[in-house]
Amino acid sequence: xxxxxxxxxxxxxxxxxxxxxxxxxxxxxxxxxxxxxxxxxxxxxxxxxxxxxxxxxxxxxxxxxxxxxxxxxxxxxxxxxxxxxxxxxxxxxxxxxxxxxxxxxxxxxxxxxxxxxxxxxxxxxxxxxxxxxxxxxxxxxxxxxxxxxxxxxxxxxxxxxxxxxxxxxxxxxxxxxxxxxxxxxxxxxxxxxxxxxxxxxx
Numbered sequence: 001x002x003x004x005x006x007x008x009x010x011x012x013x014x015x016x017x018x019x020x021x022x023x024x025x026x027x028x029x030x031x032x033x034x035x036x037x038x039x040x041x042x043x044x045x046x047x048x049x050x051x052x053x054x055x056x057x058x059x060x061x062x063x064x065x066x067x068x069x070x071x072x073x074x075x076x077x078x079x080x081x082x083x084x085x086x087x088x089x090x091x092x093x094x095x096x097x098x099x100x101x102x103x104x105x106x107x108x109x110x111x112x113x114x115x116x117x118x119x120x121x122x123x124x125x126x127x128x129x130x131x132x133x134x135x136x137x138x139x140x141x142x143x144x145x146x147x148x149x150x151x152x153x154x155x156x157x158x159x160x161x162x163x164x165x166x167x168x169x170x171x172x173x174x175x176x177x178x179x180x181x182x183x184x185x186x187x188x189x190x191x192x193x194x195x196x197x198x199x200x201x202x
Contacts, residue, residue, distance in 0.1 A: 006172035013169040015136030016087070019052040019094075019114050020045070022140055023107070025158055031151040032104045044098065044107065051094040052114070056087050075178060077129050084122040084132075091115040106151070106199070110143050113198035117191050124190070131179045131187030133169050138191025141166060145192075146199045 026033045027041055036044075060083065063069050069079040095111045117139050124130050141162050147153045170184045179187075 002175060006175045009165075009168050009172045010133065010176065010178075013133060013137060013165055013172075015132045016053050016056050018136035018140055019091070019111065020049050022110055022114070022143055023048050025140070025144065025155070026107060026110065026147070029147050029151070029153045029155050029158075031106070031147060031153040033106060036104065040101070040103070044101070044103065047098060048094060048111070051090045051097070052087075055090055056083070059083065059086055073178065077125055080125050080129075080132070081122070084118060084125060088115065088118045088122055091118050106143075106147075109199045109202055110195070112202065113142065113195040114139055116198060117194040120190060120194055121187075128186075129179070129183055130190065131170075131173055131183045133173055134166075134179075134184050134187030135191035137162070137166050137169055138188040138193075139195040140191075141188075142192040142195030143199065146196065150199070 023045055027036075027045075028034075060072060063074075063079075063083060064072060068082060070076075074080050074083060091111070092115050095108070095115050098108065098111065117135055121130060121132055121135050141159075144155060144159050144162050147155055148159065166188065170188070173179045173184060174181065
Protein backbone atom coordinates (compact mmCIF):
# COMPACT_ATOMS: atom_id res chain seq x y z
CA UNK A 1 0.00 0.00 0.00
CA UNK A 2 2.68 2.48 1.05
CA UNK A 3 4.85 1.48 -1.90
CA UNK A 4 1.97 2.16 -4.30
CA UNK A 5 1.40 5.58 -2.73
CA UNK A 6 5.12 6.37 -2.88
CA UNK A 7 5.26 5.44 -6.57
CA UNK A 8 2.10 7.43 -7.29
CA UNK A 9 3.47 10.57 -5.65
CA UNK A 10 6.81 10.03 -7.39
CA UNK A 11 4.97 10.15 -10.71
CA UNK A 12 2.62 13.05 -9.92
CA UNK A 13 5.53 15.09 -8.54
CA UNK A 14 7.98 14.00 -11.23
CA UNK A 15 10.50 16.78 -11.98
CA UNK A 16 9.29 17.02 -15.59
CA UNK A 17 5.92 18.24 -14.31
CA UNK A 18 7.49 21.11 -12.35
CA UNK A 19 7.82 23.71 -15.14
CA UNK A 20 4.14 23.23 -15.98
CA UNK A 21 3.14 23.42 -12.31
CA UNK A 22 5.26 26.54 -11.91
CA UNK A 23 3.65 28.30 -14.85
CA UNK A 24 0.17 27.44 -13.55
CA UNK A 25 1.07 28.79 -10.11
CA UNK A 26 2.29 32.07 -11.60
CA UNK A 27 -0.91 32.40 -13.62
CA UNK A 28 -2.85 32.20 -10.34
CA UNK A 29 -0.48 34.30 -8.24
CA UNK A 30 -2.38 37.59 -8.47
CA UNK A 31 0.77 39.42 -9.63
CA UNK A 32 1.51 41.06 -12.98
CA UNK A 33 1.32 37.62 -14.63
CA UNK A 34 -2.40 37.53 -13.90
CA UNK A 35 -3.00 40.31 -16.44
CA UNK A 36 -1.38 38.45 -19.34
CA UNK A 37 -4.07 37.83 -22.02
CA UNK A 38 -5.62 34.37 -21.93
CA UNK A 39 -4.49 33.56 -25.48
CA UNK A 40 -0.88 34.31 -24.52
CA UNK A 41 -1.19 32.23 -21.34
CA UNK A 42 -2.56 29.31 -23.35
CA UNK A 43 0.28 29.60 -25.86
CA UNK A 44 2.95 29.69 -23.15
CA UNK A 45 1.41 26.75 -21.33
CA UNK A 46 1.24 24.67 -24.51
CA UNK A 47 4.89 25.40 -25.39
CA UNK A 48 6.10 24.66 -21.87
CA UNK A 49 4.08 21.45 -21.59
CA UNK A 50 5.22 20.20 -24.99
CA UNK A 51 8.94 20.92 -24.57
CA UNK A 52 9.49 20.28 -20.86
CA UNK A 53 6.99 17.50 -20.22
CA UNK A 54 5.66 15.63 -23.26
CA UNK A 55 8.80 15.45 -25.41
CA UNK A 56 11.11 14.41 -22.53
CA UNK A 57 8.54 11.83 -21.39
CA UNK A 58 8.38 10.38 -24.90
CA UNK A 59 12.15 9.91 -24.86
CA UNK A 60 12.16 7.79 -21.70
CA UNK A 61 10.77 4.60 -23.34
CA UNK A 62 13.43 4.90 -26.02
CA UNK A 63 16.22 4.90 -23.41
CA UNK A 64 14.71 1.85 -21.70
CA UNK A 65 14.07 -0.03 -24.96
CA UNK A 66 17.65 0.54 -26.09
CA UNK A 67 18.92 -0.82 -22.77
CA UNK A 68 20.35 2.54 -21.73
CA UNK A 69 18.42 2.09 -18.49
CA UNK A 70 17.16 -0.98 -16.64
CA UNK A 71 13.73 0.54 -16.03
CA UNK A 72 11.90 3.84 -15.73
CA UNK A 73 13.42 4.58 -12.33
CA UNK A 74 16.79 5.53 -13.88
CA UNK A 75 18.34 4.62 -10.55
CA UNK A 76 21.99 4.58 -11.60
CA UNK A 77 23.99 7.76 -12.23
CA UNK A 78 25.11 6.66 -15.69
CA UNK A 79 21.50 5.99 -16.71
CA UNK A 80 20.59 9.60 -16.00
CA UNK A 81 23.20 11.34 -18.15
CA UNK A 82 21.43 11.23 -21.54
CA UNK A 83 17.94 11.96 -20.16
CA UNK A 84 19.32 14.97 -18.27
CA UNK A 85 21.23 16.16 -21.32
CA UNK A 86 18.20 15.97 -23.61
CA UNK A 87 16.04 17.57 -20.92
CA UNK A 88 18.50 20.44 -20.60
CA UNK A 89 18.49 20.98 -24.37
CA UNK A 90 14.68 20.97 -24.50
CA UNK A 91 14.46 23.39 -21.55
CA UNK A 92 17.02 25.66 -23.19
CA UNK A 93 15.08 25.55 -26.47
CA UNK A 94 11.89 26.50 -24.61
CA UNK A 95 13.65 29.47 -23.03
CA UNK A 96 15.01 30.58 -26.41
CA UNK A 97 11.68 30.02 -28.18
CA UNK A 98 9.72 32.11 -25.67
CA UNK A 99 12.47 34.71 -25.41
CA UNK A 100 10.95 36.72 -28.25
CA UNK A 101 7.45 36.68 -26.77
CA UNK A 102 6.30 39.71 -24.81
CA UNK A 103 5.96 38.14 -21.36
CA UNK A 104 6.45 39.30 -17.77
CA UNK A 105 10.09 38.92 -16.80
CA UNK A 106 9.26 36.53 -13.96
CA UNK A 107 8.10 33.85 -16.42
CA UNK A 108 11.34 33.99 -18.38
CA UNK A 109 13.39 33.99 -15.19
CA UNK A 110 11.52 30.94 -13.94
CA UNK A 111 12.31 29.09 -17.17
CA UNK A 112 15.95 30.23 -16.95
CA UNK A 113 16.18 29.03 -13.35
CA UNK A 114 14.67 25.69 -14.32
CA UNK A 115 17.13 25.30 -17.18
CA UNK A 116 20.12 26.15 -14.99
CA UNK A 117 18.90 23.71 -12.33
CA UNK A 118 18.85 20.90 -14.90
CA UNK A 119 22.36 21.85 -16.06
CA UNK A 120 23.68 21.88 -12.48
CA UNK A 121 22.02 18.53 -11.82
CA UNK A 122 23.63 17.07 -14.95
CA UNK A 123 27.10 18.20 -13.83
CA UNK A 124 26.64 17.01 -10.23
CA UNK A 125 25.29 13.66 -11.48
CA UNK A 126 28.74 12.76 -12.82
CA UNK A 127 30.04 12.74 -9.25
CA UNK A 128 27.02 12.18 -6.99
CA UNK A 129 23.50 10.82 -7.29
CA UNK A 130 21.43 13.83 -6.28
CA UNK A 131 17.62 13.65 -6.02
CA UNK A 132 16.18 15.11 -9.23
CA UNK A 133 12.68 15.02 -7.75
CA UNK A 134 13.81 17.30 -4.93
CA UNK A 135 15.64 19.61 -7.33
CA UNK A 136 12.34 20.07 -9.17
CA UNK A 137 10.14 20.81 -6.19
CA UNK A 138 12.91 22.91 -4.61
CA UNK A 139 12.75 25.14 -7.69
CA UNK A 140 8.98 25.46 -7.29
CA UNK A 141 9.43 26.51 -3.66
CA UNK A 142 12.04 29.04 -4.76
CA UNK A 143 9.68 30.74 -7.20
CA UNK A 144 6.86 30.71 -4.63
CA UNK A 145 9.11 32.42 -2.07
CA UNK A 146 10.10 35.02 -4.67
CA UNK A 147 6.49 35.75 -5.61
CA UNK A 148 5.55 36.23 -1.96
CA UNK A 149 8.58 38.27 -0.88
CA UNK A 150 9.36 40.29 -4.00
CA UNK A 151 6.05 40.58 -5.86
CA UNK A 152 4.14 40.83 -2.57
CA UNK A 153 1.53 38.39 -3.78
CA UNK A 154 -0.40 36.51 -1.12
CA UNK A 155 -0.09 32.89 -2.20
CA UNK A 156 0.50 31.40 1.24
CA UNK A 157 -1.80 28.53 0.29
CA UNK A 158 0.60 27.50 -2.48
CA UNK A 159 3.48 27.81 -0.01
CA UNK A 160 1.83 25.48 2.51
CA UNK A 161 0.91 22.99 -0.21
CA UNK A 162 4.47 23.20 -1.51
CA UNK A 163 5.91 22.36 1.91
CA UNK A 164 3.46 19.46 2.23
CA UNK A 165 4.34 18.02 -1.16
CA UNK A 166 8.05 18.56 -0.49
CA UNK A 167 7.75 16.33 2.56
CA UNK A 168 5.63 13.80 0.69
CA UNK A 169 7.99 13.41 -2.25
CA UNK A 170 11.09 13.39 -0.07
CA UNK A 171 9.58 10.68 2.14
CA UNK A 172 8.46 8.72 -0.93
CA UNK A 173 11.94 8.70 -2.47
CA UNK A 174 13.44 7.60 0.85
CA UNK A 175 10.82 4.88 1.29
CA UNK A 176 11.44 3.52 -2.21
CA UNK A 177 15.16 3.36 -1.47
CA UNK A 178 16.04 5.63 -4.39
CA UNK A 179 17.97 8.14 -2.25
CA UNK A 180 19.40 8.80 1.18
CA UNK A 181 18.67 11.87 3.29
CA UNK A 182 21.76 13.76 2.05
CA UNK A 183 20.74 13.30 -1.58
CA UNK A 184 17.21 14.44 -0.73
CA UNK A 185 18.38 17.55 1.14
CA UNK A 186 21.04 18.30 -1.48
CA UNK A 187 18.51 18.20 -4.31
CA UNK A 188 16.06 20.41 -2.44
CA UNK A 189 18.74 22.96 -1.63
CA UNK A 190 20.08 22.98 -5.19
CA UNK A 191 16.66 23.54 -6.75
CA UNK A 192 15.69 26.32 -4.37
CA UNK A 193 19.10 28.03 -4.39
CA UNK A 194 19.38 27.98 -8.20
CA UNK A 195 15.90 29.42 -8.65
CA UNK A 196 16.30 32.14 -6.01
CA UNK A 197 19.72 33.18 -7.35
CA UNK A 198 18.33 33.36 -10.87
CA UNK A 199 15.27 35.49 -10.09
CA UNK A 200 17.16 37.83 -7.75
CA UNK A 201 20.39 38.25 -9.74
CA UNK A 202 18.96 38.47 -13.27
